[in-house]
Amino acid sequence: MSLRLFSFTLFFPGPAFPGWMVGVCLVACLGVGGCNPYSEIRSELSPADQMRFDRGLRSATPCWSCHDLTGDAIKVGPPLLGLFGQQAGFVKGFPYSPALRASRVVWESGTLDRFLVDPQGLIPRNRMLSAPLVDSQSRTDLIFFLRLVSGRAPAD
Ligand code: HEC
Numbered sequence: 311m312s313l314r315l316f317s318f319t320l321f322f323p324g325p326a327f328p329g330w331m332v333g334v335c336l337v338a339c340l341g342v343g344g345c346n347p348y349s350e351i352r353s354e355l356s357p358a359d360q361m362r363f364d365r366g367l368r369s370a371t372p373c374w375s376c377h378d379l380t381g382d383a384i385k386v387g388p389p390l391l392g393l394f395g396q397q398a399g400f401v402k403g404f405p406y407s408p409a410l411r412a413s414r415v416v417w418e419s420g421t422l423d424r425f426l427v428d429p430q431g432l433i434p435r436n437r438m439l440s441a442p443l444v445d446s447q448s449r450t451d452l453i454f455f456l457r458l459v460s461g462r463a464p465a466d
Contacts (some may be wrong), residue, residue, distance in 0.1 A: 347380055351458050358455075366455025369448040372440060379459060387438060393417050393460045398433065409435040419453050426452065 343378055346352065352363055370379065376386040388401035395418065399411040415421050415431045424432045426443040443449050 315433060319419070321443055336384050362451055362454050363458065365448070366451040366453075369443070369452040370455055375451075376438075376440065379456075392455065393422075394457055407435065407437040415465050419457070423449050423455070443454075 352360055354361055370443075373379065373390075378385055378389040379391070380463070381389065382391060384401070384404055387403040389404070396418065398413045398415040398417065399406045404424075410433055413436070415425070415433060423446075426449050427446075428442055429436060429438045429440065438445065443452065
């Protein structure tokens with residue numbers, strides 16, 4: 311009886327399964343590449359661009375906490391799919407700050423670079439409270455990565 315109970319707890323941890331384990335598994339999985347959600351995009355790149363892509367993926371680490379980069383989920387910030395060529399404030403249903411909505415900034419490499427190094431400098435009084443990305447190589451890699459993974463427009 312106690313053995314059955316033991317194996318039950320081992321294999322069916324149920325709601326007690328700690329959420330951080332899911333995070334650990336996801337990070338490990340992204341590391342090995344086999345179940346990387348981007349493995350298809352990545353496999354079409356040259357070896358040099360694959361290295362750039364991987365560096366960009368790492369530079370994007372802080373963005374994940376507030377932005378969905380693979381789907382259309384609204385988190386603290388809007389999802390970034392379909393970003394390039396769009397005017398700031400393009401995600402329907404996201405409660406943007408009036409400053410960002412009125413900015414008329416169009417997202418492309420140059421504007422993103424300026425926004426990431428100094429969000430308040432490009433759009434004063436916007437509500438994105440993230441640390442500036444001061445290293446220009448990290449910004450270039452991140453923008454390269456974003457351009458490849460944000461190709462699909464978010465569903466309306
Ligand atoms: C602490 C949360 C947070 C982090 C971290 C963060 N963002 Fe944001 N981001 C936001 C919020 C909130 C907004 C909307 C700001 C507003 O409405 O003024 C935003 C807006 C944006 C926009 C404008 C999108 C649009 O729909 O026009 C871009 C682009 C962006 N973030 C990119 C990034 C990138 C790239 C990173 C990682 C380097 C990042 N953000 C990190 C919260 C965050």
